[in-house]
Amino acid sequence: MxxxxxxxxxxxxxxxxxxxxxxxxxxxxxxxxxxxxxxxxxxxxxxxxxxxxxxxxxxxxxxxxxxxxxxxxxxxxxxxxxxxxxxxxxxxxxxxxxxxxxxxxxxxxxxxxxxxxxxxxxxxxxxxxxxxxxxxxxxxxxxxxxxxxxxxxxxxxxxxxxxxxxxxxxxxxxxxxxxxxxxxxxxxxxxxxxxxxxxxxxxxxxxxxxxxxxxxxxxxxxxxxxxxxxxxxxxxxxxxxxxxxxxxxxxxxxxxxxxxxxxxxxxxxxxxxxxxxxxxxxxxxxxxxxxxxxxxxxxxxxxxxxxxxxxxxxxxxxxxxxxxxxxxxxxxxxxxxxxxxxxxxxxxxxxxxxxxxxxxxFGGPTPRLSTELLEDYQAVQDEAVIEGFVREPYQPVFQVLDKLGAAELCRREGVRDAYLRESGMTFSLDEPEATSSERRMPVDMVPRLIAGDDWAKISEGMPQRVRALSAFLNDVYGRREAINDRVLPAWIVDESPGYRAAGRRVHDDAIRCSVAGLDVARDGAGRWVVLEDNLRVPSGIGYAVGNRRMAVHTLPELDRGGVLDPEGSAALLREALLAASPAAGPVLGVVTSGPRDPAYYEHRTLAEEMDAVLAEPGDLAVRDGAVYAAGRRVDVLYRRIDEDDLLDGPIGPALLDAVERGTLTLANAPGNGVADDKSLYRYVPRLIDYYLGERPLLANVPTYLCRDPADCEQVLDRLSELVVKPVDGYGGQGVLIGERASAAELAEARERIIAEPARWVAQETIALSTHPTFDGERMRPHAVDLRGFVFMGERPVVPPVALTRVAPAGSMIVNSSQGGGAKDTWLFREAV
Structure with missing residues (x-):
């Protein structure tokens, strides 16, 4: 206007x-x-x-x-x-x-x-x-x-x-x-x-x-x-x-x-x-x-x-x-x-x-300036504050926070930290051994509100993408009809770092992706776009549920009426995992790399709440074609470990034999990485049309494939405007945000792209929305995205839980492995 x-x-x-x-x-x-x-x-x-x-x-x-x-x-x-x-x-x-x-x-x-x-x-x-x-x-x-x-x-x-x-x-x-x-x-x-x-x-x-x-x-x-x-x-x-x-x-x-x-x-x-x-x-x-x-x-x-x-x-x-x-x-x-x-x-x-x-x-109170906590709050695309005034849905939250004040919020942070410590809700940083540390998962005090109509759109759009990508996985490890029909070029699959020969040993009618995590972001206009699809080992469910438990313990004064309850998400996950097994009364196991895994808290918590056997690769055995975890036979193995670490180990060949015979369901299936390859991302709208005959409900970010000479030329010309990612990257590793990069970083990225163009993609920069985050004295805007989940069992299910990831101050990279934090996320049943 x-x-x-x-x-x-x-x-x-x-x-x-x-x-x-x-x-x-x-x-x-x-x-x-x-x-x-x-x-x-x-x-x-x-x-x-x-x-x-x-x-x-x-x-x-x-x-x-x-x-x-x-x-x-x-x-x-x-x-x-x-x-x-x-x-x-x-x-x-x-x-x-x-x-x-x-x-x-x-x-x-x-x-x-x-x-x-x-x-x-x-x-x-x-x-x-x-x-x-x-x-x-x-x-x-x-x-x-x-x-x-x-x-x-x-x-x-x-x-x-x-x-x-x-x-x-x-x-x-x-x-x-x-x-x-x-x-x-x-x-x-x-x-x-x-x-x-x-x-x-x-x-x-x-x-x-x-x-x-x-x-x-x-x-x-x-x-x-x-x-x-x-x-x-x-x-x-x-x-x-x-x-x-x-x-x-x-x-x-x-x-x-x-x-x-x-x-x-x-x-x-x-x-x-x-x-x-x-x-x-x-x-x-x-x-x-x-x-x-x-x-x-x-x-x-x-x-x-x-x-x-x-x-x-x-x-x-x-x-x-x-x-x-x-x-x-x-x-x-x-x-x-x-x-x-x-x-x-x-x-x-x-x-x-x-x-x-x-x-x-509309009967709402006049937006008011939160004079203490929002002093000098400067944000262009903020979800809670507009031109210095609190948006109406957030006013009840800030009325409570303002009444508590900065000093009391600092005290409550101590309550939060004690809760995280006692519950073991930690995330290990991937640092050199001399400096490695196990830190408490940084969870901010200010909840994030997702309006009911927004959540309805996201909940409808995510299963559509996962259904199309699941069909793609079955196809590329089978008849490759999408390639034969020129929906996408063969090199997208054949040269993908995530393509595995082991993927061809999975039954045609198997559920290859039991758990998917989709990262979506809200831009300044309020549009929701998909940043990434994760069909390998998506994490965050346990942390999202834990965030709510921590928040209720720390800030009981907040009125959470009308907000979806994330409890029960583990039960929905269990149903989806067991639905992937043809066995009668299947037994579920969770395989983890152990306490040194950054997300071990989640592995342990989900295993407990799903009544599943928690095991490390050394605890697995195969006898007479059956797979045992910690001495107990399992029919479904929920994999929370990189497939190469599992399948390239001593037990790997025997596990693959069991998968091929159908006596073991490995969730998620090996070879799923080809479906969340950054190069394939560009083609997901086509796959939705090809496999489902539907229009995409969630938008893609415009993406350029450096392997293509015309795309590569444009990327090199606009390097300072784009976000560059490795095609097989995850956890924010290797990502360069052009508008925030130094001249030296841009020069280094240029050299890497020229040397190996097939390893890189670039995307238009999406200005992530920001959200107030308490820094010990007042609120500061931090970039946020949202990870939602889809469970693929007898039918797609979107659990009532999502993980808001928060970038460090001044950064746009939200991944926990890169120092990001989280927020309690309120998913409303109806519009707010």
Whole structure:
């Protein structure tokens, strides 16, 4: 969202050219100047959730209002303000704006208007051009919802949106016609620039357009809105409209007839004239109907898209509020009708603009600054804090933490450490013997909250990937049909460090992956993407359950109502492991490398809770084709040791013979490493389509294979922008984050890639979301990701447990082996 705000003098209530001084007090990355010196513009960050957008917009308004308060200024979010002295106003000191004044004269001088622009991500520019045309007919009702400019130059214009009349005087406004491609659209823009009518592509002011600088479709039709919730409503509706057109294009439905521009212009005029208080032109059939009926019919038509994004309830609630209140234009006129003055109108607009309406509308408390623990908290993409204010779902947590205070939290950390020590919840660092140490698993005091709708998406998307990867494993160790059908090249398998001949000795109908761990991350927009698939020896289940037990013991004051209970996850794991065995009443064993293993706590804990035999390789024996662990026959061996360490040892050949005969199920099966190879990751969306006939539910990170010459050239050119990983790496080993690497580290990585390109992949850098982490005095933002689990038994099961991994301060690598920690993770049953 981009929101424009008028700057008014609180004494005279007139627009004043003081935006420049105000901008000096505002963050440059969030606020900018506009054509007129009486206007400032804010820019939200991109978001998936409307709740996040609403909180960001509220925080931005609060920021500009607080800056204005110290200057005796007021901030107004509306299309126009009634009190204006054009002679006192000047354009912003910008060479481009000065050229516009010279060329357009009156249009420039009278550009005393403010709008609200919505950007929706559409990556393909050809598609964006088509969507911009298709969506144009549906936009006029949104203008009616936003109408807030009845007064122009000290008089009632007779329109709900006089801003629209002023805006449409520019030569490049209105709806956009259909173009066959982005190239044709760009040529039109170039022709307009060459004609001299406009000076640059930024002067394309169509009601909706493919953005000139980002990969979005941008709506520019609406007035600025005094209430944040109306801006959020416009954003939710416009995104749903774009989604509907994208779905129609993707489904290759009947070619849509070209939208009649004359009707769209007429409908736009009608909305500007009437607002919500008269008839509008129904976009569906062109018939005039009462505004409320048009809006409700529009909502019904967008219901599939609004439900898909989880916005249906919020958008219908906000639309009901808007229709109940009527347009801002009408409310402004009511002030005058009841004997008020234009000064009263401005005062009311200033008051509404500065209110925390977004929170109030949904019954939540106003976000408040956690003054002690969050002092100097600086984070751009934080899950709990936005612009220094605690997000609403986290407020109950921080109320408890603030009440305890830093000193008490330090004392509680001592309670935590004692609990970890007594329970043996440790993680051994892989360091030289002289410095090796067994440390307590660092578990932070601040829980991480995963909303119910987010967890539902993750829980649906993870099994899909594991089902496809399981099918891939059966295929590549069998008929290799995916390779024969050219879904992926043969070298992906044949040259994979994880491909093992032992994998061909597993029965065709065996469950090769009983336990999978998927690492997902939330980017700054709130999108969940998969970072890695782990189908070899994924760890973390025991630690995630242990984190909850520790947290309940350490901070019993926190209200965990509505949060899923991770207890019982070990029982679900046991069911999945035993389901992999054809034996009647199978016995389960867990094989570990012993107490020196970094994750031995988890091995021991899971074995105890699953009633399984815990054994080291030296405790295994094979007699008469049967496998024994610590003297007890076992049918399923849950492998918590690298397969090479197990199968290359003395007992290895006999174990493989038992696997081939079917008297032993090895979980996870040998050779699974080919499925979580970093090179294969790029092809997982194709495998989902090939094996399942489905669209991926969770997104991949764009990945480049250095083995491919074209990809390698791009990687070497953009090394400082990408994340480089070894194809067989795990635990964060060998990872280089280009934007944080030194010149020497980049040079060394370049040499390694050139020497052995097949060993490396690179990915676009995902800016991991951050989370408040207590450092002994206050909170500091640390990068986090999330490891979820899928158990493959009779059917895929996602246990109610996930491990939040926390990177050390200043790092983006979250792995425990690299010094990372963890958090208690609250998975909500319903949205928070």
């Amino acid at each position: 981009e929101e424009e705000f008028h700057v008014v003098d609180l004494e005279t209530r007139h627009l004043v050219p003081r935006a420049e001084g105000l901008l000096e007090r505002l963050p440059r990355d969030r606020f900018t100047h506009e054509l007129q010196r009486s206007v400032v513009e804010s820019n939200s960050r991109p978001y998936v959730r409307l709740e996040d957008l609403g909180q960001d917009l509220t925080a931005l308004r609060r920021t500009v209002v607080q800056a204005a308060d110290g200057l005796g200024l007021g901030i107004v979010a509306a299309g126009t303000v009634p009190l204006v002295d054009p002679a006192a106003l000047k354009i912003s000191p910008d060479r481009r704006y000065e050229k516009m004044l010279e060329d357009y004269q009156l249009l420039t001088r009278e550009q005393l208007i403010c709008g609200a622009q919505v950007h929706v991500d559409v990556a393909d520019r050809d598609v964006a051009v088509e969507v911009a045309h298709r969506v144009a007919r549906w936009l006029p009702p949104l203008l009616a919802l936003s109408a807030s400019s009845p007064y122009w130059m000290g008089a009632d214009s007779g329109y709900a949106s006089s801003r629209t009349l002023v805006w449409q005087r520019w030569p490049t406004t209105g709806p956009v016609r259909r173009f066959s491609s982005a190239a044709e659209y760009d040529q039109m823009v170039a022709d307009l620039v060459r004609s001299g009518v406009i000076s640059d592509p930024g002067m394309i002011y169509f009601d909706v357009r493919p953005s000139a600088h980002v990969s979005t479709v941008e709506m520019r039709m609406c007035d600025a809105c005094p209430r944040v919730e109306d801006v959020v409503l416009l954003a939710g509706l416009f995104r749903a409209m774009v989604m509907r057109e994208l779905e129609d294009i993707e489904n290759e439905g009947p070619v849509q007839p070209e939208v009649p521009m004359e009707l769209v212009r007429a409908a736009t005029w009608r909305s500007a004239r009437s607002g919500l208080e008269g008839a509008l032109v129904d976009p569906a059939d062109g018939e005039p109907r009462p505004a409320a009926e048009v809006i409700r019919r529009m909502l019904d038509g967008l219901r599939p898209q609004l439900e898909a994004t989880g916005d249906w309830e919020a958008v219908t609630t906000l639309a009901g509020y808007a229709l109940g209140r009527g347009s801002s234009a009408d409310r402004q006129r009511q002030i005058i009708a009841h004997g008020g003055t234009f000064a009263d109108v401005v005062d009311r607009l200033v008051a509404v603009t500065r209110s925390d309406g977004w929170q109030a509308e």
